[in-house]
Amino acid sequence: MATVVEPLPSLPLARVRLAPHSALPRRIDGAWWPRSRDLLGELPLLIGTLPRLWGQITAVTVNTAMWPMSPGRMLVANHVVLLRRSTGPYGRHTISLLSQGRGRRELLVVPPEVDAADAEPLMAAAAAGDR
Template identity: 75%
Template sequence: MAAVRQPPPSPLVARLRLAPHSLVPRRIDGAWWPRTRDLLSEIPLLIGALPSGWGQITGVTVHTAMWSASPGRMLVANHVVRLRRESGSRDRHTICLLSPDHGRWDLLVVPPEVAAADAVPLMAAAAAGSRWPHP
C-alpha cells in the first residue's frame, strides 16, 4: 500500500488590512493582526505583505509591553530593519513602519489572542479610517 502524501503546509501570510491610498495624512494607515507576540517571526511576514509603493522598510517602532524581547535589529529580505521599542509615548496597540524617502505608516495592532469575530471588524474599521475601540 502506497503512503498518502500530504500537501506541504501553506505558508503563513500576514493578516493585514490597509486603508485606501490617499494624499491626506491619516493617524492610522490600516490594521495588522499578528499570530504571536514574537517580532522576529512576525515582522518578516508583515513587511512581505506591504505594497511595493511603501518602499523598503528600515525601521519599526513598537510598544514594549505588546511584544516579547527582541534584538535591536534583524535581517529581512537581505536588508537590515532596526527595531525600536518604546514604553511611554507610543500607543501599545500601534506599530510604526519607516521607509527612507517613502514615509511613515502607523498600523493598529490587534493582539494575537483576540478572536476572529472581534479582530475582523476592528481591522475593517481601522482600514476605513473609522474610530475603533482598543482591542
C-alpha cells in the same frame, strides 16, 4: 518505483488590512493581527505583504507592552530593519513602519489572543480610518 515529492509547507499569510491609497496623511494606515507575540517570526510576514508604494521598510517601532522581546535589528528580505522599542502608553497598540524617502506608516495592532469575531471589525474600522 515512483518518487513522491512532498509539497513545501507554505508560510501563513499576514492578517493585514490597509487603508486605500491617499495623498493625504492618515493617523492610522490600517491594521495588523499577528498570530503570536513573536516579533521575529511575525514581522517578516507583515513586511512581505506591504505594497511596494510604501517602499523598503528600514525601521520599525514597537511598544514593549505588546512585544516584550526583540533585538535591535533583524534581517528581512535581505535587508536590515532597525527595531526600536517604545515604553510609554502612546503607541501601545500600534506599530510604526519607516521607509526612507517614503515616510512613516502606522498600523493598529490587534493582539493575537483576540478572537476573529472581535478582530475583524477592529481591522475593518482601522482600514476605513480617519484622515
